[in-house]
Amino acid sequence: MLQSSTIKFLKDLKKNNNKPWFDANRKVYETAKADFAAFVQQVIDLHSKKDTSIKGLVAKDCLFRINRDVRFSKDKSPYKSNFGASINKAGKKAMSSAGYYFHLEPGGSFTGGGIYMPGPEELKKVRQEIDYNFAAFKKIISHKNFKAVYGDLDKSAELSLSRVPKGYEPDNPAGDYLKLKSFIAMLKVKDAELGSKDLVKKTVASFAALQPVIEFINEGMQ
Numbered sequence: 304m305l306q307s308s309t310i311k312f313l314k315d316l317k318k319n320n321n322k323p324w325f326d327a328n329r330k331v332y333e334t335a336k337a338d339f340a341a342f343v344q345q346v347i348d349l350h351s352k353k354d355t356s357i358k359g360l361v362a363k364d365c366l367f368r369i370n371r372d373v374r375f376s377k378d379k380s381p382y383k384s385n386f387g388a389s390i391n392k393a394g395k396k397a398m399s400s401a402g403y404y405f406h407l408e409p410g411g412s413f414t415g416g417g418i419y420m421p422g423p424e425e426l427k428k429v430r431q432e433i434d435y436n437f438a439a440f441k442k443i444i445s446h447k448n449f450k451a452v453y454g455d456l457d458k459s460a461e462l463s464l465s466r467v468p469k470g471y472e473p474d475n476p477a478g479d480y481l482k483l484k485s486f487i488a489m490l491k492v493k494d495a496e497l498g499s500k501d502l503v504k505k506t507v508a509s510f511a512a513l514q515p516v517i518e519f520i521n522e523g524m525q
Contacts, residue, residue: 305342305407305497309335309386314409317384325382332369339386339407340366342503346405347390350507354514356392357403365390384408390416390510399425401486401520403510409494414509415453417487418520425524430468430481432523437477443515452512453488456480462487486520488513 312335316325325332344362351358365388373379391402403416421429433440444455464482467473471481480486490509496502 304500304502306335306338307498309338309407310409310494310497313384313386313407316382317409320380320382320384322381336366336369336386339388343388343390343405345503346506346510349503350390350403350510353511357390360390360392362388385411400524401517403513403517405506407497412492412494412497413489414492414506415487415489416510416513416517417456417485419485419487421485421524426484428524429486429520430471432519433477433480434471434475436519440477440480440519443519446512446515448512449488449516452490452509455488456483456516457485457487457489458483486516488516 308331312328312331315328316332319325340362343365347357347360347362347365351360367383367387367389369383369386371378371381371383373381385406385408387407388405389402390404391400399422401416401418404414406413418425418429443449458479462483462485464484467475467478467481471478475481492502492505496505499505
């Protein structure tokens, strides 16, 4: 579970996204960050019993910085109003492989994972793997556990091409998945669930449902 003070900090930060306020509340931030890190470590330790690729992973290597990169953004707010953790075999640095993710943001928290906007070579490999082994891939995303938790991979317009990519027939059975530019699945987490004693258990269950998808993607990129 997460402390109510952690949720309150993020809510307050969203309303006071400026350096003077943040500096005045730095101790509150450090306490909230430590609380989130402790939650992430619990998730890692429990799920690593099933997915040994993340065994020994340390939460601090998975947490993203709260400072925003404002160089190319019209929004010059200096801080993110969320905590995020990429739970991958190499932590947050493993951007070229699929992994798990937890996003903590009041009103917009979610759990899930996959691989977001992979590079051209990685994307090509994932698409080829889905095309070559669509029967196996379809079996994974049709499994009752995955369907119950996520329903399907995210097929939002911003994550998909309008047409099947060049090199594949328009009527390819895997067409809807070959069009994807990211291969992710997300489960929304309600604010009321954030303080629940079952949050770690529910998060680990969501990761377990996604694990076969992640393993399929990573095997295809080898």
